[in-house]
Amino acid sequence: MSSKRSISKKVILIGSFCVGKTSLISSFVYRKFPFIYQTTLGVRIDKKVVELDDLNLNMIIWDIGGEQNQSRIPQSYYLGSDGVIYVFDLTRPSSFFNIEEDLKYINDMLPGVPVIVTGNKSDLLDEKGLAETENILPVKPDIYSSAKTGKNVDIMFDKLANKML
Amino acid sequence: MSESNKTLFEQLQEILLNEERESRKQLKEKIDDVKQEIHVHKQDLEEFKEEVNSFQYDIGTFKEDVDEFQEDVEEFKEEIGGFKEQVDDFRFEYRQFQNQVYGYQTDVNEFKEEVEEFKEEVEEFQEEIKEFKEEVEDFKEGIEDPNMFKEKVQPVVDEKIYEVKNNFNEVFGEEMRHSIKLQIVESKEDFVEALYPLVGKLVKSYVRNEFEKLLESINGRLESAFSIRGLLNRVKSFFTGVRYEELAIRNVFGSIIEEVFIIHRESGLLIGNYSRNNTADVDMVAGMLTAIKQFSEETFNATPDEELETIEYGSNKVVIQNFYKYYIATVISGVIDSRFKSRLNNHLINFSEKNLSKPIAQIDSELFDGISKKLKLSFYEFEEIN
Ligand SMILES: Nc1nc2c(ncn2[C@@H]2O[C@H](COP(=O)(O)OP(=O)(O)OP(=O)(O)O)[C@@H](O)[C@H]2O)c(=O)[nH]1
Ligand SMILES: [Mg+2]
Numbered sequence A: 001m002s003s004k005r006s007i008s009k010k011v012i013l014i015g016s017f018c019v020g021k022t023s024l025i026s027s028f029v030y031r032k033f034p035f036i037y038q039t040t041l042g043v044r045i046d047k048k049v050v051e052l053d054d055l056n057l058n059m060i061i062w063d064i065g066g067e068q069n070q071s072r073i074p075q076s077y078y079l080g081s082d083g084v085i086y087v088f089d090l091t092r093p094s095s096f097f098n099i100e101e102d103l104k105y106i107n108d109m110l111p112g113v114p115v116i117v118t119g120n121k122s123d124l125l126d127e128k129g130l131a132e133t134e135n136i137l138p139v140k141p142d143i144y145s146s147a148k149t150g151k152n153v154d155i156m157f158d159k160l161a162n163k164m165l
Numbered sequence B: 001m002s003e004s005n006k007t008l009f010e011q012l013q014e015i016l017l018n019e020e021r022e023s024r025k026q027l028k029e030k031i032d033d034v035k036q037e038i039h040v041h042k043q044d045l046e047e048f049k050e051e052v053n054s055f056q057y058d059i060g061t062f063k064e065d066v067d068e069f070q071e072d073v074e075e076f077k078e079e080i081g082g083f084k085e086q087v088d089d090f091r092f093e094y095r096q097f098q099n100q101v102y103g104y105q106t107d108v109n110e111f112k113e114e115v116e117e118f119k120e121e122v123e124e125f126q127e128e129i130k131e132f133k134e135e136v137e138d139f140k141e142g143i144e145d146p147n148m149f150k151e152k153v154q155p156v157v158d159e160k161i162y163e164v165k166n167n168f169n170e171v172f173g174e175e176m177r178h179s180i181k182l183q184i185v186e187s188k189e190d191f192v193e194a195l196y197p198l199v200g201k202l203v204k205s206y207v208r209n210e211f212e213k214l215l216e217s218i219n220g221r222l223e224s225a226f227s228i229r230g231l232l233n234r235v236k237s238f239f240t241g242v243r244y245e246e247l248a249i250r251n252v253f254g255s256i257i258e259e260v261f262i263i264h265r266e267s268g269l270l271i272g273n274y275s276r277n278n279t280a281d282v283d284m285v286a287g288m289l290t291a292i293k294q295f296s297e298e299t300f301n302a303t304p305d306e307e308l309e310t311i312e313y314g315s316n317k318v319v320i321q322n323f324y325k326y327y328i329a330t331v332i333s334g335v336i337d338s339r340f341k342s343r344l345n346n347h348l349i350n351f352s353e354k355n356l357s358k359p360i361a362q363i364d365s366e367l368f369d370g371i372s373k374k375l376k377l378s379f380y381e382f383e384e385i386n
Helices: A021-030 A099-109 A128-137 A155-162 B006-143 B146-186 B188-240 B243-254 B282-299 B339-355 B367-386
Strands: A007-015 A042-050 A054-065 A083-089 A115-120 B254-264 B270-274 B310-313 B315-323 B327-335
Touching: A007 A021, A007 A155, A007 B367, A021 A042, A021 A054, A021 A083, A021 A155, A021 B315, A042 B282, A042 B339, A054 A155, A054 B282, A083 A099, A083 A155, A099 A115, A115 A155, B254 B282, B254 B367, B270 B282, B270 B367, B282 B327, B315 B339, B327 B339, B339 B367
Parallel strands: A007 A054, A007 A083, A083 A115
Antiparallel strands: A042 A054, B254 B270, B254 B327, B310 B315, B315 B327
């Protein structure tokens, strides 16, 4: 490990169940994509050191098991978060119909904390399908990702890293 | 008398007379002429008069005609007036009609839009049916391959489990409440007795589950540490003269500080760490500890002085000491008596007063290294006295 100064930050991934939170983290941290769905019970914690120009960012990533509604999650899991990744599944409308309500809840809970909204499983849609889905999304996401192909996964975490500093 | 015998006078007179006669005759003729003429004139006049009369008559009738005409004009004017009213009415009706037509047109347009939307929906629906058909095809294929079937069905089953979990109260709540209430009333004592250990067990099993992974890794480390400690004991006994077996027993029955974590309360970020065995993933352990702590405190609605204090597993204990912005978790192996615990508490309070009284702005390597170093020194001291 380099002897650069490092800063620790807490990042939480939230969103409905089965949208790919665990898969995104797995892709980012372990470069692996788990094909079999195992729902996350409670919370799982991972860590990744992101090397930036003048310092290392020690990202402690909380993978919070998905619930239909964000308010079901213990409030204290949100506390002290420096960044949020809100994940929904582009192919499952029920995973993004609550998005506005959820984002408001997050913002009330964590005012001023950067939030990145990602539409995941983009590999399952072609251009036309993506355009059609975009039309019914209540909120325009910051990024479209795929844990399966790794598309935009690093970019997404980097983007959040920069917003947190 | 002969001419010759007539006096002159007489003659003259005669002439005169003749003349007068003649002239009278002439005059008479003249008068007659005039008379005649007058008569003619009179006749003309009469005719003229007649003409005037008839003219007057004509004028009279003409006037009548004019009057009639005027009347006609008047009537006509009236008729025109009525007609104008009718035109106005008609115009008004026409406007109204136009408005209605506009209204209808708007309705028609709306209706057209609705039809259009409906058409789109139908198309979407068709599309969905198509997709659904495809999915059913896929699904059919999936069913034939048991592995794929499992993978496909898993999320649905999980979703259902969530649903049942979330709506359990709505679906079964009333019945449950009723029967539970009855039971409570009938056998209050039994019920409390039955429930008490169950609640305890639930909490324990959750905590135990969450700790199993932690336990595994720590146990692994303990095994290796034990042998190192054995070596150390041999060295120690060599210097102190105390027998190695004695030291080993002391270690088994005494308490050993395995790890100390200073953790930010809200974020679970690690502020400082002392680890006897150089644990690798201390950051993640800190997060896990925090999640467990937060979960149990929130689930059982702890007030600040009811916060989680110890977590026990096997012969190890995690003692938690809460401070305002952070908490300190100490992993201890061996037996802990109350004397040891209070000594540890005092030690931690002293340490925090000395080294952690400044507010923490940022958790970075500088802070972490500084505090960890002091923590290590302070625990060497602590163990020494122990
Ligand atoms: N095709 C595709 N599948 C994905 C992608 N990301 C995740 N999946 C699949 O979706 C399922 C759910 O993924 P997880 O990462 O477990 O979902 P999660 O959000 O962590 O779910 P919970 O833990 O229940 O909240 C798994 O079967 C993954 O293989 C993706 O980008 N593309
Ligand atoms: Mg998960």
